[in-house]
Structures are given as structure tokens and as C-alpha cells.
Amino acid sequence: MPAFSTYAAGTAVSKEPDRLFAQPLAQVPDFAFNEDVVRVFPDMIKRSVPGYPTIVENLGVLAAQFAQPNSVLYDLGSSLGAVTQALRRHVRTDGCRVIAVDNSAAMVERCREYLNGQDSMFQELLPVEVIEGDILALDFQPASVVALNFTLQFIAPEHRTALLSRIRQSLLPGGALILSEKLRFNDPEEHALLTDLHIAFKRANGYSELEIAQKRSAIENVMKPDSLEEHRERLLAAGFSKVVPWFQCLNFASLIALP
Numbered sequence: 517m518p519a520f521s522t523y524a525a526g527t528a529v530s531k532e533p534d535r536l537f538a539q540p541l542a543q544v545p546d547f548a549f550n551e552d553v554v555r556v557f558p559d560m561i562k563r564s565v566p567g568y569p570t571i572v573e574n575l576g577v578l579a580a581q582f583a584q585p586n587s588v589l590y591d592l593g594s595s596l597g598a599v600t601q602a603l604r605r606h607v608r609t610d611g612c613r614v615i616a617v618d619n620s621a622a623m624v625e626r627c628r629e630y631l632n633g634q635d636s637m638f639q640e641l642l643p644v645e646v647i648e649g650d651i652l653a654l655d656f657q658p659a660s661v662v663a664l665n666f667t668l669q670f671i672a673p674e675h676r677t678a679l680l681s682r683i684r685q686s687l688l689p690g691g692a693l694i695l696s697e698k699l700r701f702n703d704p705e706e707h708a709l710l711t712d713l714h715i716a717f718k719r720a721n722g723y724s725e726l727e728i729a730q731k732r733s734a735i736e737n738v739m740k741p742d743s744l745e746e747h748r749e750r751l752l753a754a755g756f757s758k759v760v761p762w763f764q765c766l767n768f769a770s771l772i773a774l775p
């Protein structure tokens with residue numbers, strides 16, 4: 517059995533530092549998961565999302581509790597496959613396989629390279645299929661675990677309930693959806709405080725005021741966070757029976773939703 521200990525152990529991910537927003541831009545384009553982002557993505561997400569390494573690693577631990585024999589585990593919006601790799605480190609249930617899906621060609625190409633690298637080193641890993649496609653158009657197979665790790669916030673708000681309903685319908689008894697998101701807060705003071713603390717987190721991770729401001733304007737049209745209450749109501753409306761938050765660090769949280 518390979519001795520994995522930390523995020524992405526086993527296959528070296530790119531260590532290129534994120535300086536995408538370091539120079540003043542005449543006009544900040546909308547954020548897109550393109551080649552430039554792919555090159556710096558591991559550094560960007562770790563320095564931007566408080567609790568990200570803890571969420572990813574423990575998502576594997578949680579998934580191992582819900583995985584059912586001979587079922588599919590989905591990693592939706594897989595980016596470079598960090599969640600898929602955590603599933604491979606922790607899930608030992610017989611006959612499970614992972615389907616990772618992302619609609620960014622650049623992400624999918626690099627993700628396949630990482631996972632193929634692992635496959636060639638270790639034989640006993642869960643089989644993985646990486647699909648380049650839109651999760652809104654996915655034909656779901658019966659699944660025991662579905663991970664939406666910071667992906668739903670990039671889906672147009674009007675499509676979110678339909679997507680969650682389709683996920684709910686594909687979930688097997690005993691399975692779970694694990695949903696991680698940036699949160700907004702209905703209470704303006706709470707929202708302002710946690711936003712300021714998130715900015716402090718980014719500053720402490722070496723981002724300048726300019727980088728923070730330009731990244732903020734790049735994501736504001738493409739990433740639309742909801743409140744915890746909105747998530748809970750939408751998940752219940754989509755047919756989930758129980759919603760249990762298991763992690764929050766500043767304005768980033770992860771929930772377990774049970775069928």
C-alpha cells in the first residue's frame with residue numbers, strides 16, 4: 517500500500533507561484549480556468565482558500581465512510597484532481613471507481629497527466645476516468661459519493677437546483693454529497709468581518725493589495741457564492757433529507773448532504 521501522507525503526495529504537482537494579478541491590468545478580464553490559471557492553480561487555491569488542504573484530505577476520509585461497494589464516486593469540477601487523489605488515498609471499498617469531470621480542457625489535460633503518473637507508480641489505486649464535459653449535461657450513474665469541491669459557486673445560480681436534484685436522484689442509500697463553497701452572509705457585519713479576515717489570510721500568504729483587488733474584480737462576474745441558509749434550503753428542495761456542515765474556516769465551508 518503506498519504511504520501517502522499529504523495533499524498530492526505521490527505525483528508532483530506544479531509549484532509555479534501565482535503572480536497572475538501582480539501587474540496592473542488596464543482592464544481585468546473575467547476569470548477563466550485557462551492555461552495560465554492551470555500552471556499556477558495548486559499555489560493559487562492553497563493561498564486563496566482558507567482550510568483547502570484540510571478540506572481536501574478529510575473529504576477522502578469522509579468519502580470512505582459513505583462509499584458503497586461497486587459504485588461510482590464523482591469528483592465534479594475536478595480541476596487538477598486533488599479530490600480524486602484524496603479519494604484514492606482513503607477509499608478502500610471493493611469495486612469503487614472515480615469519475616472526475618471538468619469542462620476546462622487545460623485542467624483536464626494536466627489532471628490526466630498527474631493521474632496517469634500515479635497509475636504507473638501504484639497498481640492498487642481506484643480506477644479513474646477523467647471526462648472533459650459540462651456537469652450540467654452529465655448522465656449520472658448510481659453513485660455513493662459526489663464531491664462538489666468549490667464548483668457549485670461557478671455554476672449559474674438558475675441551474676444550481678436542477679443540478680443538485682439530479683445528483684440527489686443518482687445517490688445510492690448510504691451515500692452522500694460533499695459540497696464545499698465560499699459563503700456570503702446575510703448579516704452585513706458578519707459578511708464584512710469574514711471578508712476582511714479572508715483578505716488578511718491572502719495578505720499573510722503573500723498576495724499584494726493589487727493582486728487581491730484585481731483577482732476580486734476578475735471573479736465577481738463568474739463566481740456567485742450563496743449563504744449557508746440558501747445552501748441548506750436548496751439542498752432540501754432538491755430532495756436531500758439532512759444537511760450537516762462539517763468544516764468552516766472564515767468564509768469557506770463544507771457540508772455533508774444526505775439522500
Ligand SMILES: Nc1ncnc2c1ncn2[C@@H]1O[C@H](C[S@+](CC[C@H]([NH3+])C(=O)[O-])CC(=O)[O-])[C@@H](O)[C@H]1O
Pocket residue numbers: 549561572592593594595596597598599617618619620623649650651652664665666667670671
Ligand atoms: N459547468 C461545469 N462543468 C464542469 N466543470 C466546471 C463547470 N463549471 C466550472 N467547472 C470547473 O470547476 C472547477 C472549479 S475549481 C475546483 C477545485 C477542485 N475541485 C479542487 O478541489 O481542487 C474551484 C476554484 O478554483 O475556486 C474548475 O476547474 C472549472 O473548470
Ligand SMILES: O=C(O)C(=O)Cc1ccccc1
Pocket residue numbers: 560561564565698731732735739
Ligand atoms: O481568490 C479568492 O478570493 C477566492 O474566493 C477563491 C478562488 C480560488 C481560486 C480560483 C477562484 C477563486
